[in-house]
Amino acid sequence: MPDWVYTDRRIYEREQERIFFGRHWNFVGLECEVPKPGDYIRSYVGEVPVVVTRDMDHGFHVFENRCAHRGAEYCREYRGNTERFVCPYHNWTYDLAGDLVAVPFRRGVKGKGGMPPGFDMAEHGLRNFRVSAYRGVIFATACEDMEPVEDYLGPGIREQFDIIFDGTEQVLLGLHRNVLPGNWKLYQENLKDPYHATLLHTYLTTFGLFVTSNESDIMVDPVGRHSALLSRRPQGRPEVSEEDQAQIQAYREGLKLNDESVLDFVREFDSSWSGAAMTIWPNMTALRQTNILNTRLIVPRGPNELMMIWAVFGRASDDEAMTRHRLRQNNIFGPGGFLGIEDNEALKFVQDGLRRSMPRVGLALLGDDDEETDTIITERAIRAMYRYYREAMAL
Amino acid sequence: MTGLAAADKPRAARADRAAFRDFRLEIEEFHFDYADALERGEVEQWCEFFTDDAFYCIIARDNYESGLPLGLVYCEGKGMLKDRAFALRNTEMYAPRYLNLQISNVRVHEAAGATIRAEANYLLLETLVEEPSRIQQVGKYYDLFERIDGRLLIRERRCVYDSVVINNCLVFPV
Ligand code: FES
Ligand SMILES: [Fe+2]
Numbered sequence: 001m002p003d004w005v006y007t008d009r010r011i012y013e014r015e016q017e018r019i020f021f022g023r024h025w026n027f028v029g030l031e032c033e034v035p036k037p038g039d040y041i042r043s044y045v046g047e048v049p050v051v052v053t054r055d056m057d058h059g060f061h062v063f064e065n066r067c068a069h070r071g072a073e074y075c076r077e078y079r080g081n082t083e084r085f086v087c088p089y090h091n092w093t094y095d096l097a098g099d100l101v102a103v104p105f106r107r108g109v110k111g112k113g114g115m116p117p118g119f120d121m122a123e124h125g126l127r128n129f130r131v132s133a134y135r136g137v138i139f140a141t142a143c144e145d146m147e148p149v150e151d152y153l154g155p156g157i158r159e160q161f162d163i164i165f166d167g168t169e170q171v172l173l174g175l176h177r178n179v180l181p182g183n184w185k186l187y188q189e190n191l192k193d194p195y196h197a198t199l200l201h202t203y204l205t206t207f208g209l210f211v212t213s214n215e216s217d218i219m220v221d222p223v224g225r226h227s228a229l230l231s232r233r234p235q236g237r238p239e240v241s242e243e244d245q246a247q248i249q250a251y252r253e254g255l256k257l258n259d260e261s262v263l264d265f266v267r268e269f270d271s272s273w274s275g276a277a278m279t280i281w282p283n284m285t286a287l288r289q290t291n292i293l294n295t296r297l298i299v300p301r302g303p304n305e306l307m308m309i310w311a312v313f314g315r316a317s318d319d320e321a322m323t324r325h326r327l328r329q330n331n332i333f334g335p336g337g338f339l340g341i342e343d344n345e346a347l348k349f350v351q352d353g354l355r356r357s358m359p360r361v362g363l364a365l366l367g368d369d370d371e372e373t374d375t376i377i378t379e380r381a382i383r384a385m386y387r388y389y390r391e392a393m394a395l
Numbered sequence: 396m397t398g399l400a401a402a403d404k405p406r407a408a409r410a411d412r413a414a415f416r417d418f419r420l421e422i423e424e425f426h427f428d429y430a431d432a433l434e435r436g437e438v439e440q441w442c443e444f445f446t447d448d449a450f451y452c453i454i455a456r457d458n459y460e461s462g463l464p465l466g467l468v469y470c471e472g473k474g475m476l477k478d479r480a481f482a483l484r485n486t487e488m489y490a491p492r493y494l495n496l497q498i499s500n501v502r503v504h505e506a507a508g509a510t511i512r513a514e515a516n517y518l519l520l521e522t523l524v525e526e527p528s529r530i531q532q533v534g535k536y537y538d539l540f541e542r543i544d545g546r547l548l549i550r551e552r553r554c555v556y557d558s559v560v561i562n563n564c565l566v567f568p569v
Contacts, residue, residue: 258481307560328469
């Protein structure tokens with residue numbers, strides 16, 4: 001991969017057009033983020049700010065957070081509940097579907113001024129996206145004739161997706177937000193890269209959460225754009241072979257947490273895999289790890305920066321003890337989590353390298369494209385993504 | 396309520412104010428030591444500012460105000476604090492940095508028996524190699540202190556941060 005794929009403005013702009021506004025479904029939020037009629041959140045399609053709403057009939061809408069009049073970004077709150085959006089500049093008013101419902105002094109004052117007689121409010125609503133809510137997950141697209149989300153995910157990936165989003169009611173536990181000085185694709189790569197898991201995240205190996213000998217499977221959809229890293233945690237503490245210990249620099253043997261209950265695994269999924277880290281092209285990751293459930297929304301902010309919006313959730317059926325268990329376990333992820341800190345730091349290091357070094361072409365050579373899918377020492381999923389990317393970008 | 400008790404009230408309030416002033420000074424000194432330990436990266440020492448059953452969390456203000464319980468850091472009991480300290484010292488990978496933790500505007504709200512309820516503002520400045528110093532976190536502590544064997548310790552600390560969109564990641568606690 002040449003450096004310019006991650007740093008060039010023209011590539012970045014082409015991505016906005018061909019990827020985020022192209023033939024893809026963008027993740028914009030979870031139904032549990034807008035649980036009641038009239039609820040809304042700020043979100044993004046690519047770099048474009050949007051608002052996601054639930055209307056009075058429980059339909060979902062996604063429209064631009066930009067007034068149709070002079071273009072003001074009218075919604076300034078992370079979330080809220082309302083019947084209409086009133087742009088503060090000249091009070092143009094929109095309903096929960098983004099339709100324009102009021103223009104002050106539309107007919108002018110005393111017969112003077114006002115909008116031209118032919119002005120049709122129906123033609124001046126907020127620019128909206130086609131929306132599909134699939135199993136509690138809200139997607140939006142600018143494409144007129146997208147296939148259903150189910151087909152977009154493809155059979156194998158969809159099966160894994162349906163385990164995380166099993167159709168039971170979810171409850172939002174909260175959000176994390178961070179900016180990261182890295183290209184948005186680096187975040188996709190990070191979750192398609194099982195190789196780093198035991199090397200960077202020594203917390204995992206030290207406390208027995210994930211080791212190289214764990215059974216695993218790296219699944220990629222037929223087109224190469226989505227992926228799932230599946231793993232199985234053995235009962236009890238896994239063995240880390242001496243050979244592996246020597247490869248992992250920071251490995252320490254025999255360490256135990258003071259509070260081991262944090263790593264308890266309460267069985268709740270209909271799957272033999274205890275963990276699945278998924279990437280859904282182009283801007284979503286979904287994770288279930290032990291009893292952690294989260295999604296991440298990747299927002300590109302120029303070639304050298306991205307924003308992450310993490311939504312962490314549980315189930316409506318959780319009792320208080322289960323909620324607290326999830327909250328404790330979530331110390332592992334997020335921008336203050338044991339793994340989250342390391343991923344964000346490592347990606348910053350990569351972008352620093354990309355931005356200010358002698359140009360070169362990066363390597364992703366590990367593993368074989370046609371070998372069995374049960375090794376983690378591979379970059380197969382990253383290569384698959386770039387094969388697809390190249391095609392989508394017509395590069 | 397008798398007239399006598401009512402007449403006593405202003406005096407009692409004055410006595411309270413004096414006591415609160417003493418508590419405030421004591422808490423400020425506590426914070427100076429607390430910040431010093433974190434600035435020096437002495438995370439194990441940081442754990443010793445807490446009671447064994449302490450609750451400690453760092454929570455984004457938008458979550459806090461929406462009643463969403465998720466913490467950026469969420470620890471029940473000193474064991475979890477120690478595990479975080481251990482990870483920061485031994486397993487975590489992060490760029491080296493200088494920390495500067497400012498704690499101010501201490502206000503004592505309530506003192507009952509061995510406990511004191513108080514709040515304070517905090518500001519964490521971080522400086523990475525060859526990068527300008529930047530505000531990493533700005534927020535408020537909502538605290539419950541407890542005096543155990545004469546020493547003030549934190550039994551509950553909620554760090555509610557205004558800087559909701561975090562700059563990359565928060566490595567050290569506040
Ligand atoms: S810019 Fe929104 S009403 Fe004028
Ligand atoms: Fe990672």
